Amino acid sequence: xxxxxxxxxxxxxxxxxxxxxxxxxxxxxxxxxxxxxxxxxxxxxxxxxxxxxxxxxxxxxxxxxxxxxxxxxxxxxxxxxxxxxxxxxxxxxxxxxxxxxxxxxxxxxxxx
Numbered sequence: 362x363x364x365x366x367x368x369x370x371x372x373x374x375x376x377x378x379x380x381x382x383x384x385x386x387x388x389x390x391x392x393x394x395x396x397x398x399x400x401x402x403x404x405x406x407x408x409x410x411x412x413x414x415x416x417x418x419x420x421x422x423x424x425x426x427x428x429x430x431x432x433x434x435x436x437x438x439x440x441x442x443x444x445x446x447x448x449x450x451x452x453x454x455x456x457x458x459x460x461x462x463x464x465x466x467x468x469x470x471x472x473x
Contacts, residue, residue: 376469383465390458393451400448405431405441416441 403420406428416431416438431441 379465379469383462383469386458386462386465390455390462393455393458397448397451397455400444400451401429401441402448403429403445405438405445418445 401418401420403418406417406419408415408417413433415433417428418431418441419426419428421427431437
């Protein structure tokens with residue numbers, strides 16, 4: 362939490378810091394949102410059919426649950442698992458950045 366004690370030049374410095382922080386957060390959010398567009402969404406599902414394992418990514422489109430066949434190659438499964446995990450990480454980061462942005466916005470409004 363930030364505490365505003367002094368007025369004058371110190372207040373201008375604090376305003377500048379808050380504006381820089383907002384800009385940094387906006388840039389990071391844009392970067393992560395762009396990366397998110399290139400990543401798959403859904404969950405990895407293993408199905409056993411006639412004793413053989415097949416992997417699918419299941420996801421929702423509206424009310425429908427769709428499955429996309431990945432294959433049974435270990436390389437493809439590991440890659441897809443990593444990409445889905447990266448998506449979850451980015452979603453968490455974006456959630457935190459949005460909270461930070463809201464806080465910076467609040468302080469920017471208070472300092473004006």
